[in-house]
Amino acid sequence: MKLKIFLATALLTVSVLSWSDNQPDITLQSIQIPRQGLSHLLKFMDERPEIFHRPNDACQLLDLEQKEVALDAWWLFLDYMTTLDTISEQSASASLRATAITAHYRFALEYIVRIDQDPELVKWLNSRHKDLKLPKNFYEQFRSEMLGEFRTRQFEQASIEFRYDYRQPETNIFNYDLNAIHSIGRFTLLASNQTKKLKRSLYRVYYPFQKNIARGMGKVKFWRFGKTLITPEQAQTFSKSFEPGDFYLTRKEWRMTNVGIPGFWTHSALFIGTPEQRTEYFNTEEVKQWLRSKDAFSFEQLLRTSSTTYANHPGHDAMGRIQVLEALDDGVIFNSIESSLDADGAAVFRPRLSKLEKAKAIYNAFHYIGRPYDFHFDFDSDDALVCSELIYKSYQPGTNQQGIGFPLYRAVGKKMLTPNEIARWYDETVGTSDQQLDLVMFIDSNERDGVAFQSTEAAFIDSWKRPDWYIFTQPAYRDKTAVLAKSQDSDS
Numbered sequence: 001m002k003l004k005i006f007l008a009t010a011l012l013t014v015s016v017l018s019w020s021d022n023q024p025d026i027t028l029q030s031i032q033i034p035r036q037g038l039s040h041l042l043k044f045m046d047e048r049p050e051i052f053h054r055p056n057d058a059c060q061l062l063d064l065e066q067k068e069v070a071l072d073a074w075w076l077f078l079d080y081m082t083t084l085d086t087i088s089e090q091s092a093s094a095s096l097r098a099t100a101i102t103a104h105y106r107f108a109l110e111y112i113v114r115i116d117q118d119p120e121l122v123k124w125l126n127s128r129h130k131d132l133k134l135p136k137n138f139y140e141q142f143r144s145e146m147l148g149e150f151r152t153r154q155f156e157q158a159s160i161e162f163r164y165d166y167r168q169p170e171t172n173i174f175n176y177d178l179n180a181i182h183s184i185g186r187f188t189l190l191a192s193n194q195t196k197k198l199k200r201s202l203y204r205v206y207y208p209f210q211k212n213i214a215r216g217m218g219k220v221k222f223w224r225f226g227k228t229l230i231t232p233e234q235a236q237t238f239s240k241s242f243e244p245g246d247f248y249l250t251r252k253e254w255r256m257t258n259v260g261i262p263g264f265w266t267h268s269a270l271f272i273g274t275p276e277q278r279t280e281y282f283n284t285e286e287v288k289q290w291l292r293s294k295d296a297f298s299f300e301q302l303l304r305t306s307s308t309t310y311a312n313h314p315g316h317d318a319m320g321r322i323q324v325l326e327a328l329d330d331g332v333i334f335n336s337i338e339s340s341l342d343a344d345g346a347a348v349f350r351p352r353l354s355k356l357e358k359a360k361a362i363y364n365a366f367h368y369i370g371r372p373y374d375f376h377f378d379f380d381s382d383d384a385l386v387c388s389e390l391i392y393k394s395y396q397p398g399t400n401q402q403g404i405g406f407p408l409y410r411a412v413g414k415k416m417l418t419p420n421e422i423a424r425w426y427d428e429t430v431g432t433s434d435q436q437l438d439l440v441m442f443i444d445s446n447e448r449d450g451v452a453f454q455s456t457e458a459a460f461i462d463s464w465k466r467p468d469w470y471i472f473t474q475p476a477y478r479d480k481t482a483v484l485a486k487s488q489d490s491d492s
Helices: 003-015 028-046 064-090 094-116 119-125 138-146 149-161 170-184 186-219 232-239 275-281 285-293 299-306 355-366 387-394 419-429 457-461 480-491
Strands: 247-251 267-271 322-328 331-336 345-351 409-411 414-416 437-446 451-455
Touching: 028 064, 028 094, 028 170, 064 094, 064 119, 094 119, 094 138, 094 149, 094 170, 119 138, 138 149, 232 437, 247 419, 267 355, 267 387, 267 419, 275 299, 285 299, 285 355, 299 355, 322 355, 322 387, 345 355, 345 419, 355 387, 387 419, 419 437, 437 457
Parallel strands: none
Antiparallel strands: 247 267, 247 345, 267 322, 322 331, 345 437, 409 414, 437 451
16 A cells, blocks of 8 residues: 555544543543554554665665655654644543553654664654654654653553553553563663763764864865866866766865875766756656646746755856856855866766656755755765765656666765765776766876866776875876967966
């Protein structure tokens, strides 16, 4: 059964619960309805291990559709739990009140056990969800409350006050939920809650320090201050070969961040083109049909509707017109190609996908505009993003998107995909049935001659293996004509 149908049925059962503010008519059935709903919900979650029971070493991220299912389940869970909590507060019967409290406590623990095993689910539920009016860190607040002193004492007091009369119909339900709580191992959960609180307090002290250090490193150069080898004129010329949906890797030499980011390629960006380029490129019947399904009359209108930041953007920066979307230390922002390709080398890729798939990827990317840079390099969370994470999540395969199957890997316990790993993946798959990208352009540079130039695919293939000190060992650039032309451009 699809979750939407499941939700609709569940809401019908919840609507059966009604009582006046003055005289609540609470019976055992009032408790049974949300309790059974919660049982069905947990069963629904357990039958979808690809969302709720992924292995600890899983490297794939949840796609957008799977996240929506998890969010719908979270919303329905809270609805049922609110009903049980209200019953426990308004019941005049000590036995029914204790039964509602015990059921509420049991299903809270059951849900927490399932969610806590997956860091990505935890971070997703802790994200702010405006449509559901759920603030940031709401799951963390829920977890802390349910494992906190008040709820623990409430449950223990209810167990003491319950009238054990086996003639009462609620006795069997109470005992069933009580045994379920004991089987969960709640004392381990309670102990872990205190540990999490300690870790959170340490994190709050450490994170601002780490964040400021990372920001500073991104702006520090050891040499060749204020100058990169790809000129603004070259960036404009090169970009004439780009198409909306292309993305590229870049490297800036002499940056302190090159020491901290593994591999030769250290940054990535998504080329979205200008509004005119997108209008022309995506003028296909397939894209038009998709736009109609989104109630949009044009791709530009869809993008403006999806992002108020874009709708209010002037369309240019200090260097030129906006054509790029990328995650920098200021967050996910728009840039001109002149600003974005202000680098010493670049590799431009084109996904082997239809124009419709590329339109979907750009549309996905626009949802992340304005989010901060993720100085923890944590792919599990959407609250903040790194540069390669923006590329990954824009093209992430899903139920309604073919996407690109970028391979994530684990480092220090985290799922990751660095720009250099993208280059390595291309090297490993080019010419095979697994190839999903084409190299559009490789812009290499030579430090000794101070020139950037368009190079070959053969030269790019092993570039991901280059060490940080490659500029000291690279051969001299022999094309003096290109050097002279660049020098003349600089003089003019």
